[in-house]
Amino acid sequence: GAGVSQTPSNKVTEKGKYVELRCDPISGHTALYWYRQSLGQGPEFLIYFQGTGAADDSGLPNDRFFAVRPEGSVSTLKIQRTERGDSAVYLCASSPTRLAEGSSSYNEQFFGPGTRLTVL
Amino acid sequence: QQQVKQSPQSLIVQKGGISIINCAYENTAFDYFPWYQQFPGKGPALLIAIRPDVSEKKEGRFTISFNKSAKQFSLHIMDSQPGDSATYFCAAILSGGSNYKLTFGKGTLLTVNP
Numbered sequence: 001g002a003g004v005s006q007t008p009s010n011k012v013t014e015k016g017k018y019v020e021l022r023c024d025p026i027s028g029h030t031a032l033y034w035y036r037q038s039l040g041q042g043p044e045f046l047i048y049f050q051g052t053g054a055a056d057d058s059g060l061p062n063d064r065f066f067a068v069r070p071e072g073s074v075s076t077l078k079i080q081r082t083e084r085g086d087s088a089v090y091l092c093a094s095s096p097t098r099l100a101e102g103s104s105s106y107n108e109q110f111f112g113p114g115t116r117l118t119v120l
Numbered sequence: 121q122q123q124v125k126q127s128p129q130s131l132i133v134q135k136g137g138i139s140i141i142n143c144a145y146e147n148t149a150f151d152y153f154p155w156y157q158q159f160p161g162k163g164p165a166l167l168i169a170i171r172p173d174v175s176e177k178k179e180g181r182f183t184i185s186f187n188k189s190a191k192q193f194s195l196h197i198m199d200s201q202p203g204d205s206a207t208y209f210c211a212a213i214l215s216g217g218s219n220y221k222l223t224f225g226k227g228t229l230l231t232v233n234p
Binding site for chain 2: 004031036044045091095109114
């Protein structure tokens with residue numbers, strides 16, 4: 001079946017503009033994650049959705065960043081007043097059913113190819 | 121503060137050789153340690169993973185060695201092939217309520233020469 005898809009694959013914008021990045025998770029996956037991967041770095045956690053709600057948004061760097069998942073499937077990461085430092089690859093991942101609180105299991109996260117954002 | 125430290129930054133190995141990538145962590149609450157493989161233009165893909173109650177896990181040519189007392193773990197790729205050329209990330213996950221948040225190392229760019 002289809003994996004996680006992200007659009008656009010590349011986005012070039014000017015400083016101060018608003019951008020939206022879209023993620024289509026694997027069908028049936030209830031959990032969705034956004035990560036940011038800067039050049040030469042590993043991905044860094046931004047936000048985690050369980051269904052429609054943001055269960056953990058502690059990784060969002062500031063209030064210019066916002067993400068939604070209104071129907072519990074597709075998610076959009078929104079960045080206002082973009083800055084050059086926002087340039088990075090934004091990765092989306094999804095995983096199947098929710099784990100119980102405190103579970104010792106790990107739900108594999110399946111990553112999309114990412115959106116490369118360049119802020120000029 | 122970088123919670124998972126990875127080395128080397130880059131590695132060149134001849135075909136058939138052994139590739140070794142090392143990682144160290146500080147937080148003893150981490151209880152799951154996956155390795156991811158990333159090809160250019162693609163997202164990371166889970167390669168192999170280990171829990172701290174196991175000292176070694178092998179899957180095909182890939183082996184994780186884990187040293188809980190030293191808070192270190194490593195990936196060994198036996199009989200390295202040109203198709204293994206990619207960036208490898210070690211990662212860690214906390215136990216308990218945050219068992220979804222991957223903390224990645226900075227990555228190792230592996231090049232396997234034919």
